Amino acid sequence: MIDMERFLENKVCIITGAAQGIGKSIAERFASDGALVYACDRAEGAMDEWAEVCSEKYGTRVCPLYFDVTDAVAVKSAFMSVFKQEGRIDVLVNNAGVVFNKKIGMILRPETELMFRVNVIAVIEMVQLVSRLMARGHGGSIVNIASVTAVLGSPGQSAYSATKGAIMAFTKSAAKELASQGIRVNAVAPGIVKTERFSELYEESGEKIDNRIQRIALGRLGTPLDVANACAFLASDRSSYISGQILGVDGCASI
Numbered sequence: 001m002i003d004m005e006r007f008l009e010n011k012v013c014i015i016t017g018a019a020q021g022i023g024k025s026i027a028e029r030f031a032s033d034g035a036l037v038y039a040c041d042r043a044e045g046a047m048d049e050w051a052e053v054c055s056e057k058y059g060t061r062v063c064p065l066y067f068d069v070t071d072a073v074a075v076k077s078a079f080m081s082v083f084k085q086e087g088r089i090d091v092l093v094n095n096a097g098v099v100f101n102k103k104i105g106m107i108l109r110p111e112t113e114l115m116f117r118v119n120v121i122a123v124i125e126m127v128q129l130v131s132r133l134m135a136r137g138h139g140g141s142i143v144n145i146a147s148v149t150a151v152l153g154s155p156g157q158s159a160y161s162a163t164k165g166a167i168m169a170f171t172k173s174a175a176k177e178l179a180s181q182g183i184r185v186n187a188v189a190p191g192i193v194k195t196e197r198f199s200e201l202y203e204e205s206g207e208k209i210d211n212r213i214q215r216i217a218l219g220r221l222g223t224p225l226d227v228a229n230a231c232a233f234l235a236s237d238r239s240s241y242i243s244g245q246i247l248g249v250d251g252c253a254s255i
């Protein structure tokens with residue numbers, strides 16, 4: 001009988017971009033499911049206090065790790081330290097991402113390049129690295145965070161959407177390639193999620209949020225927990241026959 005409350009018990013999980021927004025919620029949700037969470041982000045010290053509180057609250061270990069996902073040397077050293085410490089890595093959630101909301105005529109090359117480096121190239125490299133480590137154990141589950149904009153399109157987000165479309169395509173091929181090693185690869189494609197970043201962007205744009213909500217069939221914005229719940233399912237053994245899928249978490253906005 002599976003414990004309904006803690007279905008990631010003792011799974012070693014790495015989550016990138018965990019200092020705020022969706023990634024923080026994924027880390028907390030995983031900890032509440034009993035996972036050993038390695039919460040990764042850039043700013044040294046930013047997650048220390050929160051990680052301690054979470055560890056105590058959920059009776060597990062939440063360990064902060066600080067590195068930039070575009071720094072391949074730092075990524076390798078962080079992942080190897082987790083592998084040496086725990087003897088395995090069961091789950092990687094590629095959540096860290098950057099967005100510049102700019103029209104095609106306005107976006108600058110360094111902004112486009114940064115989005116591709118963080119949202120695509122770093123993800124590919126982390127999957128390369130973690131899949132080698134997962135293959136040494138019993139396999140694992142990789143969850144990439146894409147976006148509904150890749151499917152629906154979004155004015156002012158064409159370069160960003162291109163990065164998320166790339167992630168969807170990568171997810172499908174990686175899933176087929178890594179299946180024989182017991183590694184599943186899926187993506188979650190959120191719609192509009194009410195995070196700190198989202199609130200700031202909307203305040204800046206002056207667009208009425210009600211207009212956006214009208215286009216969401218379920219009648220509300222997504223929450224970070226909505227996305228975290230989908231990730232927890234895909235990370236767990238409950239989804240053991242699911243790979244290569246893109247799971248929309250968008251309130252039925254994508255159809």
Ligand SMILES: NC(=O)c1ccc[n+]([C@@H]2O[C@H](COP(=O)([O-])OP(=O)(O)OC[C@H]3O[C@@H](n4cnc5c(N)ncnc54)[C@H](O)[C@@H]3O)[C@@H](O)[C@H]2O)c1
Pocket residue numbers: 016017018019020021022023040041042043067068069070094095096097098099118145146147148189190191192193194195196197198
């Ligand atoms: N918020 C939304 O509406 C929404 C919708 C669809 C998809 N997404 C995707 O979900 C993910 C999380 O979004 P969010 O809204 O929580 O974003 P956010 O900006 O609030 O958080 C992103 C986190 O990633 C970290 N990060 C960025 N670049 C990094 C790097 N180079 N190295 C290490 N860490 C880095 C940041 O420090 C930050 O903590 C992103 O991939 C985003 O594209 C968000």
